[in-house]
Amino acid sequence: MAHQTAHHTETSHHAPVAEHVEEHTTTGINHRKLLMWVFLSSDCLFFGSLIATYMVYRGQSLVGPYPVDIIDVPITTISTFVLLCSSFAMVRALAATNEDRQGAILFWLLTTAFLGAIFIGFQVYEFNLFRAEGLRIDTNLFGSTFFTLTGFHGAHVTLGIVWLLGLAWIAKKGRLGPKTALDVELAGLYWHFVDIVWIVIFTLIYLIGGFDTGPAVDPSLVPHSITGFLGLI
Amino acid sequence: MATITDVIPRPASQSGLWSWITTVDHKRIGVLYGTTAFIFLLLGGIEAGIIRLQLAVPDNTMIDPDTFNQMFTMHGTTMIFLVVMPLSASFFNFVIPLAIGARDVAFPRLNAFSYWVFLFGGLLLNASFLTNQAPDAGWFSYANLTEKPFSPNQGLDYWALGLQVLGVSSLAAAFNFIVTIVNMRAPGMSLMRMPLFVWMTLVTSILLVLAFPVITVGLIELTFDRNFGTNFFVPEGGGDPILWQHLFWVFGHPEVYILILPAMGIVSEILPTFSRKPLFGYPVVVFSGIVIGIMGWAVWSHHMFTVGLGPVAVSVFTITTMLIAVPTGVKIFNWIGTLWGGQITLNTAMLFALGFVALFIVGGLSGVSHAVAPSDNQQQDTYYIVAHIHYVLFGGALFGIFAGIFYWFPKLTGKLLHDGLGKLHFWLYFIGMNITFFPMHYLGLNGMPRRIYTYASEFGWDGLNMLASLGYLVLFAGTLVFMLNLLISLRKQPDAGHDPWDAPGLEWSISSPPPVYNFAKIPEVEGLDHYWIVKRRAAAEGTPITEPEAAVDPSTIHMPSPSYWPLITAIGVLILAGGMLYDTGWDYIRFPIPFIGGIICFIGIIGWSNEPAAEEHHGGDDHAGEHPMVHGDACPGVVAAVAVRPAGMATPSVRMICSNCGNQLSASFRFCPYCGGAVENPAEPQHEEG
Numbered sequence: 001m002a003h004q005t006a007h008h009t010e011t012s013h014h015a016p017v018a019e020h021v022e023e024h025t026t027t028g029i030n031h032r033k034l035l036m037w038v039f040l041s042s043d044c045l046f047f048g049s050l051i052a053t054y055m056v057y058r059g060q061s062l063v064g065p066y067p068v069d070i071i072d073v074p075i076t077t078i079s080t081f082v083l084l085c086s087s088f089a090m091v092r093a094l095a096a097t098n099e100d101r102q103g104a105i106l107f108w109l110l111t112t113a114f115l116g117a118i119f120i121g122f123q124v125y126e127f128n129l130f131r132a133e134g135l136r137i138d139t140n141l142f143g144s145t146f147f148t149l150t151g152f153h154g155a156h157v158t159l160g161i162v163w164l165l166g167l168a169w170i171a172k173k174g175r176l177g178p179k180t181a182l183d184v185e186l187a188g189l190y191w192h193f194v195d196i197v198w199i200v201i202f203t204l205i206y207l208i209g210g211f212d213t214g215p216a217v218d219p220s221l222v223p224h225s226i227t228g229f230l231g232l233i
Numbered sequence: 234m235a236t237i238t239d240v241i242p243r244p245a246s247q248s249g250l251w252s253w254i255t256t257v258d259h260k261r262i263g264v265l266y267g268t269t270a271f272i273f274l275l276l277g278g279i280e281a282g283i284i285r286l287q288l289a290v291p292d293n294t295m296i297d298p299d300t301f302n303q304m305f306t307m308h309g310t311t312m313i314f315l316v317v318m319p320l321s322a323s324f325f326n327f328v329i330p331l332a333i334g335a336r337d338v339a340f341p342r343l344n345a346f347s348y349w350v351f352l353f354g355g356l357l358l359n360a361s362f363l364t365n366q367a368p369d370a371g372w373f374s375y376a377n378l379t380e381k382p383f384s385p386n387q388g389l390d391y392w393a394l395g396l397q398v399l400g401v402s403s404l405a406a407a408f409n410f411i412v413t414i415v416n417m418r419a420p421g422m423s424l425m426r427m428p429l430f431v432w433m434t435l436v437t438s439i440l441l442v443l444a445f446p447v448i449t450v451g452l453i454e455l456t457f458d459r460n461f462g463t464n465f466f467v468p469e470g471g472g473d474p475i476l477w478q479h480l481f482w483v484f485g486h487p488e489v490y491i492l493i494l495p496a497m498g499i500v501s502e503i504l505p506t507f508s509r510k511p512l513f514g515y516p517v518v519v520f521s522g523i524v525i526g527i528m529g530w531a532v533w534s535h536h537m538f539t540v541g542l543g544p545v546a547v548s549v550f551t552i553t554t555m556l557i558a559v560p561t562g563v564k565i566f567n568w569i570g571t572l573w574g575g576q577i578t579l580n581t582a583m584l585f586a587l588g589f590v591a592l593f594i595v596g597g598l599s600g601v602s603h604a605v606a607p608s609d610n611q612q613q614d615t616y617y618i619v620a621h622i623h624y625v626l627f628g629g630a631l632f633g634i635f636a637g638i639f640y641w642f643p644k645l646t647g648k649l650l651h652d653g654l655g656k657l658h659f660w661l662y663f664i665g666m667n668i669t670f671f672p673m674h675y676l677g678l679n680g681m682p683r684r685i686y687t688y689a690s691e692f693g694w695d696g697l698n699m700l701a702s703l704g705y706l707v708l709f710a711g712t713l714v715f716m717l718n719l720l721i722s723l724r725k726q727p728d729a730g731h732d733p734w735d736a737p738g739l740e741w742s743i744s745s746p747p748p749v750y751n752f753a754k755i756p757e758v759e760g761l762d763h764y765w766i767v768k769r770r771a772a773a774e775g776t777p778i779t780e781p782e783a784a785v786d787p788s789t790i791h792m793p794s795p796s797y798w799p800l801i802t803a804i805g806v807l808i809l810a811g812g813m814l815y816d817t818g819w820d821y822i823r824f825p826i827p828f829i830g831g832i833i834c835f836i837g838i839i840g841w842s843n844e845p846a847a848e849e850h851h852g853g854d855d856h857a858g859e860h861p862m863v864h865g866d867a868c869p870g871v872v873a874a875v876a877v878r879p880a881g882m883a884t885p886s887v888r889m890i891c892s893n894c895g896n897q898l899s900a901s902f903r904f905c906p907y908c909g910g911a912v913e914n915p916a917e918p919q920h921e922e923g
Binding site: 041 | 339340404408409411412415416417418422442443444445446447449450451453454457461462463464465470471472473476480483
């Protein structure tokens with residue numbers, strides 16, 4: 001069709017005049033960035049639902065192992081620390097991109113991915129340990145909710161690592177810089193979001209819920225049915 | 234990775250089958266959505282026919298109870314997820330860019346991806362018929378009926394996976410339309426100048442984005458329960474089947490507004506046009522829509538009054554449910570206020586819009602009667618509920634959609650639908666709908682439970698059931714008349730011209746059917762009902778309305794190019810989800826096929842992100858990275874994230890760089906905001922509009 005035989009020698013008379021350029025992306029926010037924020041809002045509800053399921057079933061497991069038997073807060077504190085450090089590395093990667101320091105871009109992207117991989121390593125270790133100690137996804141409600149929630153979080157981190165490695169590959173070819181900083185920024189938004197989700201998970205599952213036992217736990221501490229949970233909100 | 238893009242040459246056909254398969258044009262995608270959804274409407278209608286045939290006489294043995302269960306489950310699922318939602322999506326696609334003065338949606342390829350995933354999700358769901366294991370637990374599939382011991386065949390797996398795939402489609406589309414509406418409005422179109430349909434699309438999309446993840450989690454838990462032995466909804470393992478109801482209805486009630494708000498938007502466009510008056514109280518209608526969207530989150534447990542949530546929860550949800558009737562009622566009064574004193578044209582579109590208002594009032598009133606918990610205890614699981622849902626979804630959503638079809642058909646095709654046949658269609662639908670569903674109020678209050686495959690004659694339900702089944706025949710005839718109308722109108726009707734209704738919307742200022750680029754010159758919006766303002770002023774000044782197309786050489790407008798990658802990625806999603814149905818039973822690799830789908834997805838996403846949104850056709854060997862584009866940057870990462878949930882946004886994507894000053898620009902800029910240079914040829918000086 002005619003519109004696709006573009007002539008580069010012509011000026012585009014149809015385009016809006018200069019003072020309306022800002023209005024054209026009506027908010028001034030880049031499409032992709034807006035899309036990322038909308039996606040993250042959607043993902044909030046995704047993790048929110050998984051976390052709600054976990055909270056509703058806290059202390060409801062009929063058989064062990066219970067969290068108090070196998071949750072290891074110190075070990076996971078280390079992996080949480082590593083993941084938070086990766087967010088710092090992500091910030092440095094974006095800063096390096098904006099300042100066009102090519103070596104630093106690559107270094108910090110790889111560092112972020114590496115720290116994320118260490119976190120995943122801890123998770124693999126933890127899953128195997130739990131499995132060895134008799135907790136599988138079908139053992140009890142704790143197993144079902146724990147593996148589903150942390151598993152989906154781990155999958156988010158894993159895909160973040162793949163994304164970061166893809167960016168590092170592009171950075172190695174020298175194609176990341178201030179003009180393409182948005183690519184790094186979007187990865188950063190996603191990465192920080194996944195980190196924040198982990199902070200919530202760590203607080204709820206490990207710090208608060210890590211000492212839960214079976215249904216005998218003090219009912220005043222635990223919303224022990226969905227109705228009770230509704231009552232709380 | 235660029236080699237992947239090079240292996241498969243970019244599709245270039247402009248006509249024929251391949252041009253439809255690879256299209257990224259929002260108008261064509263709208264047609265694809267509409268056509269596919271209409272075929273599913275016929276399918277769901279046939280399922281309804283089998284139900285009505287079975288129930289026409291007492292003690293009927295035409296079909297067995299299992300088949301009956303499959304029929305009402307697939308009828309409900311089809312009509313909601315494969316008919317009303319995609320028909321609304323069809324209007325989003327076709328109308329939204331035209332109504333906001335844009336050339337396409339923000340992410341055209343993501344849009345194509347949404348359609349293909351929708352199609353494949355629908356096929357996956359209906360493929361269950363081929364293996365004779367159609368889902369049979371009702372459209373909301375309450376646990377623990379859905380657990381393996383009670384539903385041992387794979388029907389519920391088809392259902393859960395099909396809905397997951399459809400969720401991917403809905404999410405991708407909703408992301409796209411939020412960004413499009415927020416970010417791509419023509420100059421001058423502030424939020425409070427947006428047509429009502431655009432507003433309702435925005436609210437609907439936000440609801441979709443927030444509601445679908447909840448059902449996603451519910452479906453994941455259901456799938457895990459059925460396949461991996463988890464205990465989410467299994468009481469023996471400490472689980473609570475009520476959790477499913479909460480997850481389902483936290484999604485399901487916003488979903489109700491996802492179904493009805495687009496129709497309300499359509500009606501809010503049509504009533505002013507054919508009353509020759511602006512919408513009465515436009516800001517109030519907008520805010521009512523927003524309030525419905527917010528309050529829709531606070532009413533879900535009114536679906537669960539008989540569960541035993543306790544008096545506090547029941548009272549709270551009774552009150553919120555009654556409150557949500559207020560903004561809905563406000564809208565109805567505004568529609569009536571729009572009609573008041575107007576010069577009303579009673580053509581088919583207007584009749585359907587008026588039918589919507591009338592029937593939605595009936596459905597809304599029976600809805601308020603459910604809000605009263607003691608009364609709901611009597612109505613729960615009876616045909617009264619069936620009557621209510623059909624008044625709001627058939628009389629409401631579908632009438633609104635048919636109004637929209639008659640209204641925008643001339644814009645889509647350049648030809649009016651035949652008004653006489655259209656009126657016949659309307660009256661058949663209006664009368665048939667009332668004959669079919671009004672008796673169900675009485676049947677329900679007389680105690681007939683829903684979802685029973687037959688009944689004994691001594692209950693006294695014979696006559697009304699026969700009446701309802703006869704009403705179905707009237708609806709069937711109405712559908713045939715509509716199909717006849719489509720065929721005849723496309724062949725015989727004269728050209729309608731670009732503005733047959735003297736309508737207020739931007740879309741009517743361009744030719745019918747619209748050119749690929751929609752607006753040769755992006756309009757400057759002067760106010761709500763922009764095109765009325767322009768036409769009235771031209772009439773007052775005695776000047777002709779300028780034809781914007783004439784001023785511009787269309788060959789200077791770059792549009793996004795067709796692409797294979799959305800289709801390939803969507804095929805990956807289908808295999809990823811559908812592959813879950815094949816369980817090898819091995820210890821470690823129980824589900825190998827999804828991995829193949831995942832790899833196809835991954836390849837699709839890589840190819841997608843390496844492909845520029847718009848191809849240069851002057852023969853240059855372009856390198857991804859410096860493409861001038863009108864708009865429509867790829868965002869394959871979000872595809873990954875929603876398609877292979879969870880996932881990241883591997884987005885080494887192309888963008889525009891101003892070759893004048895070197896700044897990175899948003900994909901939608903045609904002029905550099907930093908130096909003012911034209912992106913297509915930054916060396917040229919800035920021109921004022923001539």
